[in-house]
Amino acid sequence: MENANWHRLSEEELLARLGCSPDSGLAPEEAAKRLAEHGRNELSEGEKLSPAKLFLNQFKDFMVLVLIGATLISGLLGEYLDAITILAIIVINAVLGFVQEFRAERSLRALKELSAPTAHALRGGSIVSVPASELVPGDIVLLQSGDRVPADLRFLSANSCQAEESALTGESVPVSKHAQPIDEDDLPLGDRRNMGFLGTMLTGGTARGIVVRTGMNTEMGKIADLIQQTEEMETPLQRRLEQLGKILIVVALGLTVMVVVAGILHGQPAYGMFLAGVSLAVAAIPEGLPAIVTVALALGVQRMIRRKAIVRKLPSVETLGCASVICSDKTGTLTQNKMTVTRVWTGSRDLEVTGEGYAPQGGCFDDGKPVEAKDDASLRRVLQIAALCNNAVLQRQAQPSESAVRSSAPEPEEAWQLKGDPTEGALVVLAAKMGLTASSLEGLYKREREFPFDSERKRMSVVVSHQGGRIACVKGAPDLLLERCTYILWEGKVVPFTGTLRTKVQQAQEAMAHGALRVLGLAYRELKPRESCETAEEAECQLVFAGLAGMIDPPRREVQAAIATCRRAGIKTVMITGDHQLTAEAIAAQLGIMPRGGLSVSGRELAAMSDEELDHVVDNIYVYARVSPEHKLRIVKSLQRKGHVVAMTGDGVNDAPAIKAADIGIAMGISGTDVSKEASSLVLGDDNFASIVSAIEEGRSIYENIRKFIRYLLASNVGEILTMFLAMMAGLPLPLLPIQILWVNLVTDGLPAMALGVDQAENDLMTQKPRPARESIFARRLGWKIVSRGILIGVCTLGAFWITLRSAPEGAAGLALAQTVAFVTLVMAQLIHVFDCRSSRSIFHRNLLQNKYLVLAVLSSLGLMLAVLYVPALQPIFKTVPIGPREWCLSLVAAGIPTFLMGIGSVLGSSKKRKPKSRISYTSGGSQPSLR
Ligand SMILES: Nc1ncnc2c1ncn2[C@@H]1O[C@H](COP(=O)(O)OP(=O)(O)OP(=O)(O)O)[C@@H](O)[C@H]1O
């Protein structure tokens, strides 16, 4: 089927060559057959690490190589027990490292699969949503503005279709597409205007195309090796830790060399000192750090997924914790996007509409008296426009099967299902309540044209033919619609739209908007017989204003609490909406977004401001109303200039630039376009504002957990090095034998550190201000804690060693006892300190048993330590001796000092300073000051 000239073929030739019927598409069996033949529609990802390779990689580490060298030397010197034990430790170390990295790798891959795209294909006569990876040549796919092109395809039809092909051609300006054959050989890609290419985006219009090539056979596949995977998968923190790791290696090696030299100068045997040096270097280098960071990030990401926030770019996990402003869409994110018309205004009458949901029950009431459509020409016209200028379809749900009942949402009474825009759905329901259903209108009106809704014009219109005449029906945002109306339908008669009447409409609209209703204006015009009506401009002028419909869209239940959480956490919530300013303000007040003295700004006011003027007030603006997507970019930029870390939501094609520019770009999983998702770093699985707040909470928690185990690992390492260093400087014997150091490194660093990575957050996580984006990982006294605890661990371990050594009998037995005491003290000090690391204050501030994993990890480390002490078979290997109550007391006291001494100090210190919190008051209703 290879043919480079797909663009030359006619539709018939295409269909014949690709063996596809234009009406029913491919049969599912045929599609399956072709999938087996052509392979999946995926770009191969280049080198994928096999588990075996990943395991072998563990041995490539420099320090591990040194250890292997040391094993060889031990073996050659006849110290077989040493050699075997070290070898065993190397292997266990590698297994641990492998498990950590494998888990990280796997969860990162799962993450990628989560955001895998789907496509709408015609298969076996109906349109189905299939994973893009299962498309085959011959599939007919349907695309609309905002979709990514799922394979290379030839267009069969295209309506005002625009595609952005910069990924392939480097040209960032969208090009228009058509479906006609182009009779030219060797056409450059950019000129194949009747083809769409994998990896490009549809930025406007709709299209139908037939897949001609998939996967690595596509144009993108041909250059797949060349394109740099731009997806950033390493976070700034990881990069900084890598640098830190390098510094630590140098420091650790330097200290180790000093320890070895000092030891030899003080008369220690060279072989023993060499082995001790190597072991110390291995122990002191936090080689596991990067892997644990990745695991902590990856596990955190999985927790986020459970809370409906899908991270597309790992670095944003870190940025999330710094977010200081969330700019959120209103409709669907803060509100439920379940619209119900509750009021209709027709000039002469202000009607109340009853009945909730999509079921056409209830009706219009005037002062409590039911109203019939047939008695009121104005109302009839309003309902007609509402029903005709509409693409939403309401369906009675098929008798739900048993399995659907069990799995479906908790609203069994909701028997009606909406296909399409909820705003339009509300109007369909309104018309149906009054007896105008789609089926009753079908025969009478025939749609000739549609000028679709866009968030720029904020209206939609259709042209319908009816009894030989034609009518343009328009609905949209009233303030913009009114400018295009020259007449008004007043008490059943068309009259000129005078200033007084305009004021009345204005007042009616504002009254509805004050009540948090979204208001749509409805207008029409009867076209003259040969009047041209080819553009939206031609259709939407000289209109007759018919009436207003006001609809409620209740806030999402969780949102108010989420916004309060943000406020406590020092995060500002800003509402950005295309809706009317009064509606937006009313809902903002309901949700507690707007503080006393906060401002709301309309798109028009925003457009009139210079960047400087905007910067001046941006910190005090809480609502942006009637904005267009382009305004979002200005808002993001301005907030960033003020030093904010900005999270911005969006769903449409035009939102992509703002999503990209924001520090955390957020796309809607359900209602968002592919274009917006591709630009985003976070996708909300449920379109819900509350999920953003959950993600921020997890982001903060992950970062704090990383700080916890960095503190634990580094303080442990400082303690280990210092014990050895001070002993050698003081001319004492080795306080810890090489094998013991390796054991400490393995057992205390491994599991407890990982358990800290999944620790529960502290209570004050969401009452703290966001952390500054440039803050060092050692900020907020972490560096001090590492150094102070490390020094105390080292000094106390050495102290216990020295006391035992002095009181014990001279000779090998006494030394072994002292070394065992040092070993126990070091291990216990770390296992106590690990609990201290959970708190930013002290060990007394947290429930010790809360983190079950940590308790288990500590208990197993403890068990292993006791085994080394008391299992006779292990004693010769680790050169330990059983210790008695006296030694235990000494060890435990020495081990507790670093944590408890500092803990008591911190309790005494913090009881003195308690500063009062400042309060901002938030209104719940009432009028807001505004820039107007
Ligand atoms: N389908 C539609 N047909 C005609 N007019 C519409 C339609 N949907 C919305 N409008 C009008 O356009 C205005 C803006 O709608 P848009 O969808 O851009 O904003 P929004 O959904 O409120 O935005 P956001 O999600 O940011 O809150 C609405 O207030 C309404 O008056």
Ligand SMILES: [Ca+2]
């Ligand atoms: Ca270590």
